[in-house]
Amino acid sequence: MLKLENLTYRYEHLMMRFDLHIQAGERIAILGPSGAGKSTLLNLIAGFQTAEKGSLWLNGENHTSTSPAQRPVSMLFQENNLFSHLTIEQNIGLGLHPGLRLNSTQKQTLQQIVSQVSLEDCLPRLPAQLSGGQRQRAALARCLVRQQPILLLDEPFSALDPALRNEMLVLLEQVCHERQLTLLMVSHNLDDAARIADRALLIVDGNIHYDGLTNTLVAGTVPEAAILGMKTDAI
Known part of the structure; x- marks a missing residue:
């Protein structure tokens, strides 16, 4: 469904590189410090930014160089970008x-x-x-x-109060289940991440430092959890 192979992008002094395989219908939480490359990863998949090298496959087709309009993805931002008029x-x-x-x-x-x-x-x-x-x-x-079969969310609910955020998460779970969407969601809220996605990616300095179960990361049972400011039980 979604495959990134040595997808490389330079932002100022930081060289980002992503290798990633995601199956159809998976829900992925993308976590990490500010400026780590989380939004860049989504923008590369959506086609809003262009990789220097590597390949990007969506739905079995090579979309490394295609325009955003040609890619089988939709993207939702924190700012809803509705036209006021x-x-x-x-x-x-x-x-x-x-x-x-x-x-x-x-x-x-x-x-x-x-x-x-x-x-x-x-x-x-x-x-x-x-x-x-x-x-x-x-x-x-x-x-x-x-x-489109792939939905990209870049901190879409972070500006909402807890009640509204919960309402949106319920709706998102329902929609993903009914439509069997592949979901990648950037979030700074660990509870939201654990609720919506079984699998998590931890992005640090433009690289994937953890790719595994969200609950394991959030529980602090792996050393990578310390990157998120959590106390860990890992030795």
Whole structure:
């Protein structure tokens, strides 16, 4: 489903290199200190940044040099990136057609996704008229209408209060299960990571220092947990 082989990217003085294999339907938490390369990893997969060397395979196809629009991925950021002058329906519709000229099938798809994220009553409103949680639901819906098999999340819920964050995590679990999505989520919240993903990557200085069970890392039973500021039981 997703394979990175010696994917290399230089950021200022830091040389980042990633080797990674992810199966279809896996959920991966991406953890690590600030500036370690977590967001860069997602941007390389999405095509927003270009690797100097190495290869990137998505769905069995080589996407090392393809444009973001050609890649079978959708990406959700901490900033929901909704257009303030467009209604919620129009913002979501942009995921289907940049000119908002939707055919009947696309309109049906939009309504199905809107129902799934419980935003039916919000469609005619502007983003400013919605709560923070509703805006993130709308941004997630815009990702989902594209119906891509890989979903990339870059700290999408960190600005939400605990109740809203929990609400979004419940929705995300439901959506991933129903659609069998492959998920990679950057997070600084270890509880969120353990809840949403069985597997975790710990990124340090542009390299993967840990690739294993999330619960094992969060429990502090491996030495790498110390990188996250946790007390460890490892000898």
